[in-house]
Structures are given as C-alpha cells and as structure tokens.
Amino acid sequence: MxxxxxxxxxxxxxxxxxxxxxxxxxxxxxxxxxxxxxxxxIYHEAGEDMGYFTDTGNNDARTEGMSYGMMMCVQLDMKEEFDRIWKWSKTYMYMDEGENEGYFAWSCQTNGKKNAYGPAPDGEEFYAMALFFASHRWGDGEGIFNYSREARNILSACLHKGENSRPGAPMxxxxxxxxxxxxxxxxxxxxxxxxxxxxxxxxxxxxxxxxxxxxxxxxxxxxxxxxxxxxxxxxxxxxxxxxxxxxxxxxxxxxxxxxxxxxxxxxxxxxxxxxxxxxxxxxxxxxxxxxxxxxxxxxxxxxxxxxxxxxxxxxxxxxxxxxxxxxxxxxxxxxxxxxxxxxxxxxxxxxxxxxxxxxxxxxxxxxxxxxxxxxxxxxxxxxxxxxxxxxxx
Structure with a gap:
C-alpha cells in the first residue's frame, strides 16, 4: 500500500x-x-518576476528542466522560485497559435527566443503535475497562477489536439x-x-x-x-x-x-x-x-x-x-x-x-x-x- x-x-x-x-x-x-x-x-532569475533553468551543456532552457524545476520548488515549498519559472515558461515557451498551440516549445535561448516550435511530452506531464501540487499546497491565484486550471488545460491539449478541427496531434x-x-x-x-x-x-x-x-x-x-x-x-x-x-x-x-x-x-x-x-x-x-x-x-x-x-x-x-x-x-x-x-x-x-x-x-x-x-x-x-x-x- x-x-x-x-x-x-x-x-x-x-x-x-x-x-x-x-x-x-x-x-x-x-x-x-x-x-x-x-x-x-542551474537556476537564474530574470527581471523582477521570472526565472529559468539552464541546460549547462547546451546553454538553453528546456521544458524538461523548467518543469523539473517547478516540481522541485513545490516539493521544497519555494513558491517564489516556482512562480518565476512558471511565468518564464508561459511568457517564452508557451505556443498560442499554429499546429502546436497549447503546448510549450521544448527549447529556448536564455533570452527567451525559441530554438524550436515543437514540444516534448515529458515537459508537459511534469508541468501539469507540479501545477496541481502547487494548487493544493498554496492555493490557486489569478491569471496564469490559477494553477489547477492551467494544469487541466495542459492535459486537455495533450489528449484532444486533432479533434474538432483543433490543429496538431495529441501527446x-x-x-x-x-x-x-x-x-x-x-x-x-x-x-x-x-x-x-x-x-x-x-x-x-x-x-x-x-x-x-x-x-x-x-x-x-x-x-x-x-x-x-x-x-x-x-x-x-x-x-x-x-x-x-x-x-x-x-x-x-x-x-x-x-x-x-x-x-x-x-x-x-x-x-x-x-x-x-x-x-x-x-x-x-x-x-x-x-x-x-x-x-x-x-x-x-x-x-x-x-x-x-x-x-x-x-x-x-x-x-x-x-x-x-x-x-x-x-x-x-x-x-x-x-x-x-x-x-x-x-x-x-x-x-x-x-x-x-x-x-x-x-x-x-x-x-x-x-x-x-x-x-x-x-x-x-x-x-x-x-x-x-x-x-x-
């Protein structure tokens, strides 16, 4: 058990x-x-309210590491760092149009420019799990910090893209x-x-x-x-x-x-x-x-x-x-x-x-x-x- x-x-x-x-x-x-x-x-602050994880071998930020960072932060009760990483992810990695709308670009330069416009599913599943935990540990906030809603939206995209004229393919x-x-x-x-x-x-x-x-x-x-x-x-x-x-x-x-x-x-x-x-x-x-x-x-x-x-x-x-x-x-x-x-x-x-x-x-x-x-x-x-x-x- x-x-x-x-x-x-x-x-x-x-x-x-x-x-x-x-x-x-x-x-x-x-x-x-x-x-x-x-x-x-591995973690770096960016501006007043964002932060990112760096893949030090490739000098980029990846959804793998960003979502890992959020999971670590919610486990360690580090809400400020969690919110910074999540805002960086939504600001620079999230794709709101095109074939991969609703997903996150798997690699970005550390200045936020996308290196690719394709997603990696391990990032999405860790993002969703970390967001649910954040909702339950700290409570939902406003906008992108309504953690549970954001998690549900990610999982919905992962399963339903390609349906009802929605572009792209599921994960x-x-x-x-x-x-x-x-x-x-x-x-x-x-x-x-x-x-x-x-x-x-x-x-x-x-x-x-x-x-x-x-x-x-x-x-x-x-x-x-x-x-x-x-x-x-x-x-x-x-x-x-x-x-x-x-x-x-x-x-x-x-x-x-x-x-x-x-x-x-x-x-x-x-x-x-x-x-x-x-x-x-x-x-x-x-x-x-x-x-x-x-x-x-x-x-x-x-x-x-x-x-x-x-x-x-x-x-x-x-x-x-x-x-x-x-x-x-x-x-x-x-x-x-x-x-x-x-x-x-x-x-x-x-x-x-x-x-x-x-x-x-x-x-x-x-x-x-x-x-x-x-x-x-x-x-x-x-x-x-x-x-x-x-x-x-």
Missing part, C-alpha cells in the same frame, strides 16, 4: 543509518548549491493509452511513462479525461514490464509500443539502447512504488539493474544494449545514472523495517544490494562543470525521494 493511501513516505537514508540532522543538512546544502551558488547553480496514443516521444509519432519513450502521475491526473484532470488517465496508469505499468529487459532490467531510450527497443535510425541518431533518457525509468519506478505500490511486475526492475551493474561503479561508465552488451560509447551522465538507480531502491523492501520484524535471507540480501547503491549515492557530491544540468536534476530528485520528501500534495 502506497503513500497515497497511508500518507507515510519512506526515508531510505534513515533506514541505512543516516541521522535526521545529516539528511537535513545534505538537502539544505544541495539546494543552496543547485539554486543559488554563483558558480554551480498520447488514444488507442493504446501510451505517451508518445513527440506528438503524433509512432513510438514512445519508456522514461516518459509516469503511472504515478496518471493516477493523480485521473482524479484532478477535466472530468472527460479522467477515465483515460486511469487506463493510462495501468497501461504504463504493463508497458514497463515489457520494455525493461527480463534479465538486466535495462530499458531503451525509445521503444516500440510492444516494448521492444526501437530499431529505426532517426536523423539525430540511434536510440534503441540504454542511454541518457533511459536512466530515468528506474527512478520513476521507485517513486511509483512509494506513492502507489501497484505492481504489475515493474517493481522488480531496479533490483535487476543493481545486480546487472554489480558492485563496481566503473560499470556505469559506458552505454549498453538492453540485453547488457557493452557499447563503445561513454556515459555522458554517470552521476545521473547512479542517482536514478539509487532512487529505484525505493521499490525494494527492507525486511528489517517491517513492523512484525519479519525477515528472510533473500529479502535481506536484496535490501543489502539496495543499501550499497543508496550509500554510493549519499557519498557523491553534485556534479560540477558544463555537463552538470541533467545529472544534478536527477540527483536532486533522488535526494528528495530517498529522504521521504518527494510527496503527493
């Missing part, structure tokens, strides 16, 4: 022996560095219930599948959309079982609707292997385990990954095919990979923490495997340098989730 029903959030750091004082200090230091350190921050395949890599495309991205979000959309979206999101939650859990390799647990960056890795060569490369996007899948499964605990078989994935990578952190230094075949391709985001695997530990029970004191050899050994990854993560600092954006976003989410601070509001 998950936190949605119990209201109880697991603190894995405490389970491995960290004190509440140590945990609070680590979060405080990480937030200070991530948001405010002049040399290492979900309405027939099979799966989120798409980009609107209208014939494949998905396993790391975009967020059943724990869809469970809540099924409660808070427009009435006409709730049944779809309830189905999408079930569909996504079942899809993840097929998309994550039965032995290694690895998922591809892009996948076919049947769960097989996409084998088409796209103009910007081949994406059927376990690489940067795919790291997020384990983290998503871990958070779903804590929020809802519904298991279609996907909750076993993070342990498979931990066992595949073993006890040598050097194993996270190269890319792989989903069957575990190593590739001559270095990992761009090793800290991000470590962080997401550690967050996946939330799907692994700690038998020693059971109220009845139950234990068995296998469960105990599995938790010891998880403990190692969480300890490795605990001992890692935020990444420095120009590639720090993606790694440190995933780091911050893992830090919140593993401390019991990534919550439903």
């Amino acid at each position: 998950g936190a949605f029903k119990t209201g109880e959030y697991r603190n894995l750091f405490r389970e491995i022996g960290k004190s509440d004082e140590e945990i609070s200090a680590k979060i405080k230091e990480s937030v200070q560095t991530f948001f405010y350190d002049d040399n290492e921050r 979900w395949n309405r027939e099979n219930g799966q989120i798409l890599f980009v609107p209208g495309c014939p494949h998905t991205d396993p790391s975009y599948h967020l059943p724990h979000f869809y469970e809540l959309f099924a409660l808070w979206a427009n009435e006409e959309d709730r049944e779809f999101f309830a189905r999408a939650a079930k569909v996504s859990r079942e899809y993840l079982v097929k998309a994550c390799h039965k032995d290694t647990g690895l998922s591809p960056e892009y996948g076919n609707f049947d769960g097989t890795p996409m084998d088409k060569q796209l103009p910007w490369g081949q994406f059927g292997d376990f690489f940067s996007d795919a790291y997020r899948t384990a983290a998503n499964i871990g958070l779903d385990a804590i929020w809802f605990g519904e298991d279609c078989g996907q909750l076993g994935v993070p342990l498979k990954m931990m066992k595949f990578f073993g006890t040598d952190l050097e194993a996270v230094r190269c890319a792989y095919k989903v069957d575990g075949t190593p590739l001559e391709r270095p990992v761009l985001h090793p800290l991000g990979l470590l962080a997401t695997i550690a967050q996946g530990a939330l799907a692994i029970d700690n038998p020693g923490a059971k109220a009845d004191g139950s234990d068995n050899d296998k469960a105990g050994a599995d938790f010891e495997t998880a403990r190692k990854w969480v300890e490795w993560f605990w001992n890692q600092p935020l990444r420095k340098g120009e590639r720090r954006y993606y790694d440190n976003c995933l780091y911050m989410f893992a830090l919140l989730a593993l401390s019991g601070n990534y919550r439903i509001y």
Whole structure:
C-alpha cells in the first residue's frame, strides 16, 4: 500500500543509518548549491518576476528542466522560485497559435527566443503535475497562477489536439493509452511513462479525461514490464509500443539502447512504488539493474544494449545514472523495517544490494562543470525521494 493511501513516505537514508540532522543538512546544502551558488547553480532569475533553468551543456532552457524545476520548488515549498519559472515558461515557451498551440516549445535561448516550435511530452506531464501540487499546497491565484486550471488545460491539449478541427496531434496514443516521444509519432519513450502521475491526473484532470488517465496508469505499468529487459532490467531510450527497443535510425541518431533518457525509468519506478505500490511486475526492475551493474561503479561508465552488451560509447551522465538507480531502491523492501520484524535471507540480501547503491549515492557530491544540468536534476530528485520528501500534495 502506497503513500497515497497511508500518507507515510519512506526515508531510505534513515533506514541505512543516516541521522535526521545529516539528511537535513545534505538537502539544505544541495539546494543552496543547485539554486543559488554563483558558480554551480542551474537556476537564474530574470527581471523582477521570472526565472529559468539552464541546460549547462547546451546553454538553453528546456521544458524538461523548467518543469523539473517547478516540481522541485513545490516539493521544497519555494513558491517564489516556482512562480518565476512558471511565468518564464508561459511568457517564452508557451505556443498560442499554429499546429502546436497549447503546448510549450521544448527549447529556448536564455533570452527567451525559441530554438524550436515543437514540444516534448515529458515537459508537459511534469508541468501539469507540479501545477496541481502547487494548487493544493498554496492555493490557486489569478491569471496564469490559477494553477489547477492551467494544469487541466495542459492535459486537455495533450489528449484532444486533432479533434474538432483543433490543429496538431495529441501527446498520447488514444488507442493504446501510451505517451508518445513527440506528438503524433509512432513510438514512445519508456522514461516518459509516469503511472504515478496518471493516477493523480485521473482524479484532478477535466472530468472527460479522467477515465483515460486511469487506463493510462495501468497501461504504463504493463508497458514497463515489457520494455525493461527480463534479465538486466535495462530499458531503451525509445521503444516500440510492444516494448521492444526501437530499431529505426532517426536523423539525430540511434536510440534503441540504454542511454541518457533511459536512466530515468528506474527512478520513476521507485517513486511509483512509494506513492502507489501497484505492481504489475515493474517493481522488480531496479533490483535487476543493481545486480546487472554489480558492485563496481566503473560499470556505469559506458552505454549498453538492453540485453547488457557493452557499447563503445561513454556515459555522458554517470552521476545521473547512479542517482536514478539509487532512487529505484525505493521499490525494494527492507525486511528489517517491517513492523512484525519479519525477515528472510533473500529479502535481506536484496535490501543489502539496495543499501550499497543508496550509500554510493549519499557519498557523491553534485556534479560540477558544463555537463552538470541533467545529472544534478536527477540527483536532486533522488535526494528528495530517498529522504521521504518527494510527496503527493
């Protein structure tokens, strides 16, 4: 039974022996560095009432990072920063005409000029979830700060574009219930599948959309079982609707292997385990990954095919990979923490495997340098989730 029903959030750091004082200090230091350190921050204020997240490797602002930033801010009770990021998003990224009206341009220059006029669905789903949480934590305001209305409008566009003479294509395949890599495309991205979000959309979206999101939650859990390799647990960056890795060569490369996007899948499964605990078989994935990578952190230094075949391709985001695997530990029970004191050899050994990854993560600092954006976003989410601070509001 998950936190949605119990209201109880697991603190894995405490389970491995960290004190509440140590945990609070680590979060405080990480937030200070991530948001405010002049040399290492990702967040920047713009004018009197806006702000943005920078992809430091590409010197742009992306809906991925902007929506991630809003989710972090609502979890951390940072309303001013939340509102600044949201206003920047609506001012510069939102598209109010054309084929993609109702969506957000996935990349903008830091001065607000759009680099592209296409959206990325992971941004829209994080925007919507963060806005619902903001509504419930702080209350709805006026205009664009009527958070719940804005969230419902985003989800309505995601499902209904292309209907009733509305231009463009939806972000979900309405027939099979799966989120798409980009609107209208014939494949998905396993790391975009967020059943724990869809469970809540099924409660808070427009009435006409709730049944779809309830189905999408079930569909996504079942899809993840097929998309994550039965032995290694690895998922591809892009996948076919049947769960097989996409084998088409796209103009910007081949994406059927376990690489940067795919790291997020384990983290998503871990958070779903804590929020809802519904298991279609996907909750076993993070342990498979931990066992595949073993006890040598050097194993996270190269890319792989989903069957575990190593590739001559270095990992761009090793800290991000470590962080997401550690967050996946939330799907692994700690038998020693059971109220009845139950234990068995296998469960105990599995938790010891998880403990190692969480300890490795605990001992890692935020990444420095120009590639720090993606790694440190995933780091911050893992830090919140593993401390019991990534919550439903």
